[in-house]
Amino acid sequence: MNGILDFDSFQLSDILENHQEIASSITKKVKIIPHFKEYLKTGYFPFYNEDPQNYFNRLNAILNVIIETDIPAVSEITFETSLKLKKLLAAIASAVPYVPNLVNLRQELFVTDQRTLLRYLDFLEKAEVLSTLSQKAKGSKILHKPDKIYLGNTNYFYALNLHGEEIGTLRETFFQTQLAVSHSLKIPRSGDFIANDKFIFEIGGKNKTQHQIRDLNNAYLVLDDIENSVFNQIPLWLFGFLY
Numbered sequence: 001m002n003g004i005l006d007f008d009s010f011q012l013s014d015i016l017e018n019h020q021e022i023a024s025s026i027t028k029k030v031k032i033i034p035h036f037k038e039y040l041k042t043g044y045f046p047f048y049n050e051d052p053q054n055y056f057n058r059l060n061a062i063l064n065v066i067i068e069t070d071i072p073a074v075s076e077i078t079f080e081t082s083l084k085l086k087k088l089l090a091a092i093a094s095a096v097p098y099v100p101n102l103v104n105l106r107q108e109l110f111v112t113d114q115r116t117l118l119r120y121l122d123f124l125e126k127a128e129v130l131s132t133l134s135q136k137a138k139g140s141k142i143l144h145k146p147d148k149i150y151l152g153n154t155n156y157f158y159a160l161n162l163h164g165e166e167i168g169t170l171r172e173t174f175f176q177t178q179l180a181v182s183h184s185l186k187i188p189r190s191g192d193f194i195a196n197d198k199f200i201f202e203i204g205g206k207n208k209t210q211h212q213i214r215d216l217n218n219a220y221l222v223l224d225d226i227e228n229s230v231f232n233q234i235p236l237w238l239f240g241f242l243y
Helices: 012-027 032-042 046-050 052-075 079-093 102-109 114-126 154-160 167-179 236-241
Strands: 130-133 148-151 193-195 199-204 219-223 233-235
Touching: 012 233, 012 236, 032 154, 032 236, 046 052, 052 079, 052 114, 052 154, 079 102, 079 114, 079 148, 079 154, 102 114, 114 130, 130 167, 148 154, 148 167, 154 167, 167 193, 167 199, 167 236, 219 236, 233 236
Parallel strands: 199 219, 219 233
Antiparallel strands: 130 148, 193 199
């Protein structure tokens, strides 16, 4: 994080088994929470320090290049379709994590069938502009409706949605982006995420209770605004050390 100190990365199994010791070893060396908050807003791309004042403008420019140039180059879509991709991204960014209503989206984008809309989502997901999750493994994503849609990283949220900070959205988006690099993620019946079909995570602030996961095995509270761990409560920032 901005060259503060060098730390090792950890496997998910290490964090789940030894989170108290790992968190303590890090927080003894650095006040981690202010740097974590900064990362959520401006830390995802290394070019932030080149021109901090124009960082979000640059992110928007990158998104435009992805939609107007990169996706058409590999998918052979029309200019009209690229405009629909922009509108789709704007609709999702206004309400992430987005629980998709495909009928409303189709009407808003003037898309005639569901499969075409799912294909548009697939374009944006392959470009890492957004990410989708479902309760069950469903095979090809262009055939099945996702249950939730997230932006590709928390910095995009600030670049695209300037109406206010939705802290719950930031927390879930950060956790999802960190785990999805090397682990399968789905939406469980209770909790926010299930990783590798085994570990259940409920994401929240420091006052979040065990209510939703109290009767579940392999269940963890992932809490924002705490430095250190206790029992099954793990600091959200610690999952930034997975890679």
